[in-house]
Amino acid sequence: MQEHDMTWVRTEMALAEPPPRTEAGLVAWIRKNLFATPLDSLLTVFCALVVAWILPQILGWSIFNAVWTGTDRTACLTVDQGGSLPVGWSGACWAFVNAKFSQFMFGRYPIEERWRVILTAVIFVALLAPLLIPRAPYKRLNAILFFAVFPFVAFYLLVGGFFGLPYVETALWGGLLVTLVLSYVGIVVSLPLGIVLALGRRSKMPIIKLLCVIFIEAVRGVPLVTVLFMASFMLPLFVPPGMTFDKFLRALIGVALFASAYMAEVIRGGLQAIPKGQYEGADSLGLGYWQKMGLIVMPQALKLVIPGIVNTFIGMFKDTTLVLIISMFDLLGIVKQNLSDANWATPQTAKSGLVFAAIVFWLFCFGMSRYSIYMERRLDTGHRR
């Protein structure tokens, strides 16, 4: 055996060299992402200038120059307009939002009864939150409570009229309350109705298929305003004389029908994406139509189209603002109504009120879209790596 000379063999590892200066660190990142080419540099400078011009204006208007407290319009007027602020001042009049806040939330709901709305909201959140958190237990019970029991409880609490609660007519409802009730009912009604319509459209029975196609295409082809218009002017013509519909109920019917046509198309997309083998597999197991759809096809199809379903929800949430046109006061409607309050008439009132409404709508819609992305990732059991 030959003796190995170990003197030339290194016993400890060499330390890693730091990466080249041009490839790591802040400078490299800036070079790569902001100044890669001359055109890029030009764009960056231009964008930076735009941001530097707009951002201080937005921040100044909404925060630094804004008026937060005040009792009437003089708080938000400049000297030449009859107030006390310096000439040329431009800032948000949050005092207006502050003063009208409870109206924006509840509309003209009687003040001594507003605890009922708050209680309903608390129950709503308490039921919704565990439903949204995937790890929370008792999902089935929770879902039953949320979708089947809660509507009745909410109806009793909000409308009242029996068991000791005084009756509050829906004409007094308004603000965020109306927006949320319309969207909740729209969602709860449109999902099952959409599933039925989608199944009908893919059914082999020609008459059922034809009817579903006519309904879906007719509703999708016209604006929601027209559907609401129909619901508010034509429904009263369709029922026997003497029978009246609540205006709120008419709007609810309109929104729910409209949303279910869109929902049906989304779900149909999911149904079409399920391979034929799944249907045939279910048939060969001897499952009936409803078992096949309920146990095999629907769970897969609905999972596929979660983004589409949530998009429809977001669209519907935004569309509830249109009830303003049939003179009902949802959040946007009540903000707009309050803009004409002479007590608060300033050049900044309209902008402030509308920006406030925009922020509320944005928070809800953005929250829904983020949640759908989260759910999509969680449910993604595909074989992507």
Add this chain to the structure above:
Amino acid sequence: MAAQDVTRAQESNKTSPLYDPRVRSIFFQVLLVLLLVLGIWWIVDNTIENLRRSNISTGFGFLRGRAGFDISTSLISYTSDSTYGRALLVGILNTLVVAITGIITATILGFLIGVARLSRNWLLRKIAMVYVEIFRNIPPLLVIFFWYLGVLAILPAPRDSIGLPFGSYLNSRGFYFPRFIWEQGAWLVLAGLAVGIVLTWFVARRAKVRQLATGQQFPVFWTGLGLIVGFPLLGFVLAGFPLTLEFPQAGTFNLTGGFNVKPEFLSLYLALSFYTAAFIAEIVRAGIMGVSKGQSEAASALGLHPGKVLRLVVIPQALRIIIPPLTSQYLNLTKNSSLAVAIGYPDLYAIGGTILNQTGQAIEIVVIFMVIYLSISLLTSLFMNWFNAKMALKER
């Protein structure tokens, strides 16, 4: 074998018709039709009864009646003495104007923002993202109100109009810009334009034939641009400059002359374009990302420079993904134009509502709405389907 068939046939004979899918399907459909007929009969009966009670006439005869109301914006001549039918026509045209201008602007804006979202430039990418996230998540009606009540309504009164370049003005009554007045001989310009377009078409065809035969390329774009701009210019000069501009003049209380775009139209147009552009941007982004990277790498490997890679390889494939959802955005924009009623822009829906208030003929008005909106939708989707088929992958 034969024996088995016999037993199977006997078995199938034995199953009760109650469990035969065909019998069941016929039964359910008949049941549904019966229910539907009963329901419709009930509704029609009630409606006739209700209409009789409130003394509302039926039929479309009312369209020939005198309208009696004024319309602020009209493309065709209209007075309050015109008929209801003409008022509706004004409404349809106004809807179309908003829809078409909105679609063009939203498409341009949407494509720019969609490409910006894919830019390598971090700042540009983030700005585009903020834009998309803001506008996708607020209701279009709110955007309309924002422009109308928050921005345009607090512009200065006409006497302190903001002067803009090219003799145009901006004030609380809208946007004023010079009106073109064509004089005699203006047809030569139009004729020049037509000749230019026809010639460009021929040049493009010849160039394609030649490239397919010999491989030689011809600068079609620049030639075409020269022809299409050159011929009308030639016509313009030949006819002796038949154009004068009528500038808006500042009067004591208002601006006179010039062309006035009303704030109602401006806010609707701006809001619909900005709102829809956010959706189109996302569609464009998805479309470009949907073209696999191998395509652009292969194109580069063939020696095409980046501009040609984009124009000849990436965009034609991305368009296939983009067109179908783009169509539905166009339809959405058209349908959203009915929000005009909230700020008093006289579109089809607003005028229909006024007519309904005057005549009470709800059913006829709703039928008119349905027919017109559905035909606009159908025409748009037919056009886009044709465009889609033209762009689709040609497979053998």
